[in-house]
Amino acid sequence: xxxxxxxxxxxxxxxxxxxxxxxxxxxxxxxxxxxxxxxxxxxxxxxxxxxxxxxxxxxxxxxxxxxxxxxxxxxxxxxxxxxxx
Amino acid sequence: xxxxxxxxxxxxxxxxxxxxxxxxxxxxxxxxxxxxxxxxxxxxxxxxxxxxxxxxxxxxxxxxxxxxxxxxxxxxxxxxxxxxxxxxxxxxxxxxxxxxxxxxxxxxxxxxxxxxxxxxxxxxxxxxxxxxxxxxxxxxxxxxxxxxxxxxxxxxxxxxxxxxxxxxxxxxxxxxxxxxxxxxxxxxxxxxxxxxxxxxxxxxxxxxxxxxxxxxxxxxxxxxxxxxxxxxxxxxxxxxxxxxxxxxxxxxxxxxxxxxxxxxxxxxxxxxxxxxxxxxxxxxxxxxxxxxxxxxxxxxxxxxxxxxxxxxxxxxxxxxxxxxxxxxxxxxxxxxxxxxxxxxxxxxxxxxxxxxxxxxxxxxxxxxxxxxxxxxx
Numbered sequence: 001x002x003x004x005x006x007x008x009x010x011x012x013x014x015x016x017x018x019x020x021x022x023x024x025x026x027x028x029x030x031x032x033x034x035x036x037x038x039x040x041x042x043x044x045x046x047x048x049x050x051x052x053x054x055x056x057x058x059x060x061x062x063x064x065x066x067x068x069x070x071x072x073x074x075x076x077x078x079x080x081x082x083x084x085x
Numbered sequence: 086x087x088x089x090x091x092x093x094x095x096x097x098x099x100x101x102x103x104x105x106x107x108x109x110x111x112x113x114x115x116x117x118x119x120x121x122x123x124x125x126x127x128x129x130x131x132x133x134x135x136x137x138x139x140x141x142x143x144x145x146x147x148x149x150x151x152x153x154x155x156x157x158x159x160x161x162x163x164x165x166x167x168x169x170x171x172x173x174x175x176x177x178x179x180x181x182x183x184x185x186x187x188x189x190x191x192x193x194x195x196x197x198x199x200x201x202x203x204x205x206x207x208x209x210x211x212x213x214x215x216x217x218x219x220x221x222x223x224x225x226x227x228x229x230x231x232x233x234x235x236x237x238x239x240x241x242x243x244x245x246x247x248x249x250x251x252x253x254x255x256x257x258x259x260x261x262x263x264x265x266x267x268x269x270x271x272x273x274x275x276x277x278x279x280x281x282x283x284x285x286x287x288x289x290x291x292x293x294x295x296x297x298x299x300x301x302x303x304x305x306x307x308x309x310x311x312x313x314x315x316x317x318x319x320x321x322x323x324x325x326x327x328x329x330x331x332x333x334x335x336x337x338x339x340x341x342x343x344x345x346x347x348x349x350x351x352x353x354x355x356x357x358x359x360x361x362x363x364x365x366x367x368x369x370x371x372x373x374x375x376x377x378x379x380x381x382x383x384x385x386x387x388x389x390x391x392x393x394x395x396x397x398x399x400x401x402x403x404x405x406x407x408x409x410x411x412x413x414x415x416x417x418x419x420x421x422x423x424x425x426x427x428x429x430x431x432x433x434x435x436x437x438x439x440x441x442x443x444x445x446x447x448x449x450x451x452x453x454x455x456x457x458x459x460x461x462x
Contacts, residue, residue, distance in 0.1 A: 003123045003314060003444075004230065004288040006088040022086050030207060033233050033353045042088065044291055044344050047176065047227075048205020049234045051353060052291035052344045059088050059343035066097035066317055073100035 004046035006054045009039055020045065088343070092315030093131070101320040102136040108327055115141045116279040117326055118416060120263060121228075121286035122149035122444025123314050129453040131316035141323060144278065147262050147372060147414040148286060149444040150227045151178045154255055155368040157399040159184040162224050162253060165395055166190060166198040172216065174209040175224035176231075177202045178442045183435055185402035206234040210241055213250035222391045226255045229292045232361065232380065233353035239360045239386055253391040254382050257367065259289050260297045261378030267305045269372075271417050278416045282326040284319065285311040287341035294349025298337045306335050313341040360386050370438065371414030410437035413446050420450040427451055 007029070011019035016032040020043065030049045031037045042054035109115065119125060125145045128134055134143055147153050163184055166173035173190065180190045180202055194200040199219070203209050206223060213221035225235040235252060242250045263283060271277040285298055290311045298309040308329040312322030322340045329335065339345050360383055367379025382390040391397065404411075408430065409423035420426050420439065430436040432448055439445035 004291065006086060008086075023089075030205070030234075030237070032237050033350060033356070035352060044288070046230045046288060047234055048207055049237070051230060051233065051288065052350055054088060055343045056088075062321075062340075062343060063091050066092075066094070066101075066321075069100035069104060070094070070096035073103045 004044045004051060007043055007045050007050075009037060009041045009043060012037065012039060018043075018050070020050075089315065092313065092317045094317070097317055098131075098136065098320060101317065101324065105136075105141075105320070105324050105327065106138050108324060108331070109138045109140060110331055111138075111140065113140065113330075114279075115327060115330060116144055116281045117141065117284060117323065118144040118146045118266070118280045118282075119284040119319075120146035120148040120259065121284075121289070122152070122442065122446065122449075123286060123288070124148075124284055124312070124319060125446050126444060126449045127314050127316060127319055129449040132453075133316055133319050136320065137323065141327070144280060144416045145413070145419070145446040146266065146283075146416055147369070148228065148259065149414075149439065149442050149446070150231075150257065151182050151442045152410065152414055152438040152445050153257065153262070153369045153371060154179075154182070154226060154438070155370050156185050156402040156404060157368070158255060159190075160188075160402055161397050161399050163188055163190060163193050163198075165222060165253070165391070165397065166193050166200050167196075168220075168395075170218075170220050171395075172199040172201060172212060172219045172221045173224055174201045174203055174212055174221060176204075176226065178444075179224060179226055181435065181441045182438045183441070185404070187436075206231070206238045207241075210238050210245075210247070210250065213242070213247050214245070217249055219249060221250050222395075223250070223252045224255070225252050228257055228259050228286075229289045232256045233292060233350070233356050236353075236356040236360045239382065239389055240356065242389055243386065251389050251391040251394050252382060253397070254361065254380060256361065256380040257369070258363070258378055258380065259286065259293070260301070261375050262369070262372065263298075263301060264305075265369075265372050265375045265378070266415065267301070267307065269415060271415060280307065280416070281330055282308040282310070284322050284326070285309045285337075287311050287313045287318075287345050290339075290341070290345040290349060292350050292353050294347050295337050295339050295345055296347050296349070302335050302337050308335050309337045311337070311339045311341050311345050313343070359383075371411035405436050408437035410439045410447075413439050420447040423447070
């Protein structure tokens with residue numbers, strides 16, 4: 001119930017709503033809870049309402065960290081089955 | 086969507102799992118509660134538990150809004166839906182939840198009641214606009230993620246002067262539930278449940294911020310990490326909790342920096358504060374009456390409050406004695422400890438609320454972990 005999804009804003013409407021896209025699917029959500037939404041912004045949407053803005057810079061930072069970990073610990077056949085230290 | 090699938094990739098997950106294995110202290114046990122049902126499902130769906138060292142135990146918490154709704158309040162909603170002029174509107178999760186005497190909103194609908202399912206609270210408002218002859222009641226449930234939407238439609242209904250729209254408010258607040266778990270006899274006295282740290286729900290914190298949890302970290306000496314709902318987010322959050330527990334540091338940390346700030350969504354908080362206020366006490370299924378844990382509509386919006394408009398009454402209800410939902414909600418039992426799990430109680434024919442919702446622990450176990458045992462790593 002409390003799961004929200006990231007979406008991309010593709011168009012804005014007058015009635016505090018926006019056309020958003022996720023994985024090729026478009027829908028209209030309310031942006032009444034978010035200030036100054038622009039086309040190209042990423043929002044976090046739950047039950048038809050955007051509840052937060054997705055901070056792309058922060059998301060990329062987290063992904064960069066994960067990439068670094070992935071590069072450092074290359075998965076092998078035994079990656080998940082190495083004995084406990 | 087880059088910001089979904091990139092957080093589900095296998096290589097970083099394997100790396101995080103490997104790292105975690107080097108970071109845990111083999112001499113100690115870690116009991117971490119994921120508060121939110123969304124996390125319970127992410128963990129079951131992606132097999133996160135199987136990636137963790139065997140001394141990390143995940144305890145499932147009460148963060149499933151339909152699971153914690155007290156049966157008398159659901160019975161009252163069914164009673165309301167059966168009134169001839171009422172159209173009852175709610176989120177899909179709510180419709181199949183069993184009430185007393187095995188009734189549900191869906192069964193009431195089959196018997197002729199006008200019960201409708203919506204994805205957004207705004208749709209409830211639209212139904213009221215297009216059906217002026219009906220009394221449209223929005224059966225509002227959920228934690229802080231759905232609360233601002235309810236506040237918004239109340240204000241909109243007032244602005245548009247709708248007289249045939251009202252809200253049956255059942256919103257609950259997350260921090261109060263966490264506190265009740267730490268205050269419960271199972272944790273404090275009996276030692277049945279051990280919770281060393283919390284994985285906090287990021288989407289709740291998108292609204293309320295991370296600040297409300299600072300009190301716990303300090304008062305109860307339990308670390309809290311606000312985590313996203315993708316598998317890599319959960320793994321990273323577990324690492325952050327392990328690090329805090331190992332070093333003896335206790336604070337609130339934010340793993341979901343891409344959507345959560347310390348302050349949260351001020352605009353949403355202001356909307357909520359304008360129309361809703363805390364109830365002195367609210368009954369939760371499994372947890373009992375908790376002080377200042379639920380929200381009601383303020384007097385200024387009393388005319389839009391279904392509880393007052395229809396003078397709703399709440400009768401005590403008996404629950405199925407075999408159903409272990411209350412203990413599962415408190416984290417005392419796992420779904421597989423229940424004798425009717427996956428036998429008499431299944432998602433197609435649920436007896437307890439935890440088997441219904443897309444966030445209930447029983448539904449997660451049924452869907453993803455039935456018949457499996459923990460893989461020895």
